[in-house]
Each structure stands twice: as C-alpha cells, then as structure tokens.
Amino acid sequence: MQNKQVPLGRTILCVVLCAAFAAFTTFQFAYYASYADYRSELSEHAASMTDTLYLNQQQQQQIADLQASLEAHVRVAENLAQNMANLTGNPEGGSVKDCLRYLVRSYLARCHVVTGVPAEHLDEEVDAYMAEYADDFLSIVERLLFVDYLYRTHYLGDAPNAEDMQEAVLEGYIAAAGDVYAHYYTPEEYEAYRNRLQSVLCGIGIVTTSSDDGKEILVLHVHSHSPAKEAGIEAGDRIVAVDGKTVAETGYEAAISSISGEEGSSVTVKLIRSFREETYTITREKVNSDAVICRSYKENGKKIGYIRLLTFSSDLPRQLKEAYAILEKEGVEALVFDVRDNTGGLLSAIIEVLDFILPKGTPLVSYEYKNPYTQKEVQYAESEHTIDLPMYVLQNGKTASAAELFCAAMGDHATLIGETTYGKGKMQTGFRLEDGSYITVTVARYNSPAIENYDGVGVPAEVEKNPTGRYADMLIYLLPENEDTPLKTALSMAGSK
Secondary structure (H helix, E strand, O other): OOOOOOOHHHHHHHHHHHHHHHHHHHHHHHHHHHHHHHHHHHHHHHHHHHHHHHHHHHHHHHHHHHHHHHHHHHHHHHHHHHHHHHHHOOOOOOOHHHHHHHHHHHHHHHOHHHHOOOHHHHHHHHHHHHHHHHHHHHHHHHHHHHHHHHHHHOOOOOOOOHHHHHHHHHHHHHHHHOOOOOEEEOHHHHHHHHHHHOOEEEEOOEEEEEOOOOOOEEEEEEOOOOHHHHHOOOOOOEEEEEOOEEHHHHOHHHHHHHHOOOOOOEEEEEEEEOOEEEEEEEEOEEEEOOOEEEEEEEEOOEEEEEEEEOOEOOOHHHHHHHHHHHHHHHOOOEEEEEOOOOOOEOHHHHHHHHHHHOOOOOEEEEEEEOOHHHOOOOEEOOOOOOOOOOEEEEEOOOOOOHHHHHHHHHOOOOEEEEOOOOOOOEEEEEEEOOOOOEEEEEEEEEEOOOOOOOOOOOOOOOEEOOOOHHHOOOOOOOOOHHHOHHHHHHHHHHHOO
C-alpha cells in the first residue's frame, strides 16, 4: 500500500478551521451561559411591564371616573349656588356663602335704622359676621337638612311644613339664647300685638280674667267707648257662655278668643249679674282701649287727682294729657299715679309721659347697648310743660319693665308707695321679617339717672304699704277701695300737706 502525503497547506487550513469552529462553539456556549440570567430578567421585566400597563389602564379609568364624578359635583354645586342665588335674590350669584352674605347684608341694610349700623360700615359688619359665624350656620343647616330628610322618608307621621318648622326653629333659637323676654310672632300674632300696643282692639271692648275654677270670665273693666259699654255690660259681670257654648266646656282661652272677631260680626254672651242671668248680642267693632283711668278724691278738704296708667301703649300720652286737663280744671292740689300691675309697653310712650310731667332738662333715661353703633347719651326732658304738684306713685311686684323706669325716673320728684317692683331693666327691640312675622330681641339695659340699673333687683318703694290677707295678691281691678292700703296711704299723705 502506497502512502500519500497531505499537502502542508491543506493541513494548516484544516487545523485553522477546526480551531475556529471550536472557538465559535466555545464562544456560543459561553454566550448562552453568560446571558441566561439576563434573558430571565428580561422575561420577568417584560411580564412586569405588561402588568404595569394593565394597572395604568385601571388608574386611567379611575381617574376618568373621578373626573366625571367631580364634574357632576361641580354641576350640583353650581345648581345649588344658582338656587341659592334665586332664593336670596342675589343678582351676582356666586357660592352659597356669597348668597348668604348677600342675604345678611340685605336684611341689615333694611334694618339699619333699628340696628344703628351706618351705611358706610355695612360691608365691614357683614364681613366680620360671615368670617366668624358662617361655617357654624352652614353646619347647622346641613344637620337640619339631614333630619328633615329622615322625617320625610322614614317618620311614620307627617313631617312639619315649612311654616311650622320655621316657627319651631326661631322659637328654639330664642330659647337656646336664654333671652327670656324675647318673643317670636307669626304675621297674625304680630298684627294683634301691634294693635294692643296702639290700643286698638277688634271685639266688644272688655278687660277680663278667668275665675278660679276656669268656668267663668270675670269682667274687670269695660272700655269707655266700646260696644260692651253701649250694651250695658259692667265691671264685675261674670260671663258663663259665648255663642251658646259654656266657658266650662270650651275653657277660658278659647272663650276669650271667640269673643274677638271681625269688625261688623256679632257675638252673643250670657252673663250673671247679682245672681240673675242676662244675655247680650253685641256687634264687634274696632275699639280704642283705655290706657288711663282717672278720678278725683277729697281728703282733709283737699282735692286729689288719681291717674291710673294701665299700659304704656302709643295712645297713653294723649289719654294722660286729656286726663290731666280734666283734673287741672277741677283744681286738684296733688296727684297720685298708679302703675300697679302695669307690665310696661313702649319706651317712646314712657319718655313722652315723663317729658310731660317732669321739668325741662331733667335726665330721664340712659341706654347701654351691646352694639356700639346704637349707643346713646342720657335722654333729657325737652318739653316746657311740667306738673308742679306734690306727686305719689303706687307700685307693686307686678310693675315691670318700662313701668319700672317710670317709677325710677319719678323717684326724685314723687313719693314711691307700695312694694319693690318686678325687676326687669332690659329693653327689647322688634324686627320685622320678610314674611311679615316679627321678633323682639333684648338689645339694651336701660338705666334711670336717679338709681342704679334695677334688672333682677327692682325699684324699691320709699313707703312700703301693701294690701294684706286675702287682698294681698288681688288684681287692682278687683281690689275694694276700702282695702286698698297703698291708695289710702297716698291720699292721707297728700291730704296732710
């Protein structure tokens, strides 16, 4: 066998190729070995990116949902603000607070004469109120709204209507404030209240009280120019039935209410006088009620005038001046003013009365207001008229409020006889609300320059004299003159001078 030699060049090429193949194979194995972990991480990262993309899609959907919800709430808020703007009449619209501010400012602008806030300070006053109290108010309204929802959707009975709820809220607010002398009046109640202050009544013209057992109406006084006076009803009569219904059946308050009524209508009353029954059918009229009762007495040869001030209504000054003119013509030498059982009335009426009685320049009253815009200096008598006679004032524990101011102001010019007065030295001011209702608010403490403020204390009597025994707490209308110790004391003192 013949051996053939392989060319050297081919051998070298084969070795090179084998070496290159081996190197490539080694490199490939090394590459896969080196990047196995990287491929695993890359795979995991790809999966993570897929998850992140999914989460981002969810978040984007949530963001879209929130955006839609926010836009819905904005629309609700805009509707609420627009409704508030319509409700309050705010032409500029704006937020709920803006509308509330407009409402407060509108009220304050209408009442600035009463509140005393100057026009140039209105915005400052409103801004201060809104900054301090608006959030509290909205919080209360929010809870009230929810309670209203609960009662309208879940309560087995009927939820209150808007009018009843308003009355309850306002009365509740007054109670929470502790303003014991304040009062809320419906439009109808305010009309009756205003008529009382103006001495105008629509009925038959009598002053009454209930009998002890509540079965009769006792007639205490019959007004001078009234249908009852013309019909012949007298003080001391006992009304037992109204329009066929007994007082025992209906109760005193309902019976009294049925006596009042529209002008021109009629009412039938059955009464007892001196143990016999009488029946009267009387046409109701508007009656100017008596604010003054006057008469004269003789004591030790002296004529003494007596003027009883029943209430400080707007008509009191006129009636007082007329009464004094009559007594002056009679030549009285002293005067007795009686404010027992007088619970007060209009401050303006008291000022006019004191101005008529006391010398010009006499200090009558000063005021202490919380509101700095309504502070006043001492008010003085301005009239040239004065009563230059010995004067006596009868007072008791039912003499209250502005009637006490009368006693206090008269203290340096008259002798106070009876007992310490009730002790109400605070003044109320009335505010008319948009719907015709009315609220009185305690706004000031009034003082007499003669004595310190008597709120909670009363005005003491200089001479303490009171009816005794069963007459001690009797209404002045019912007190027999021979048992009227304070009056007899005043007449005796006036007659001895």
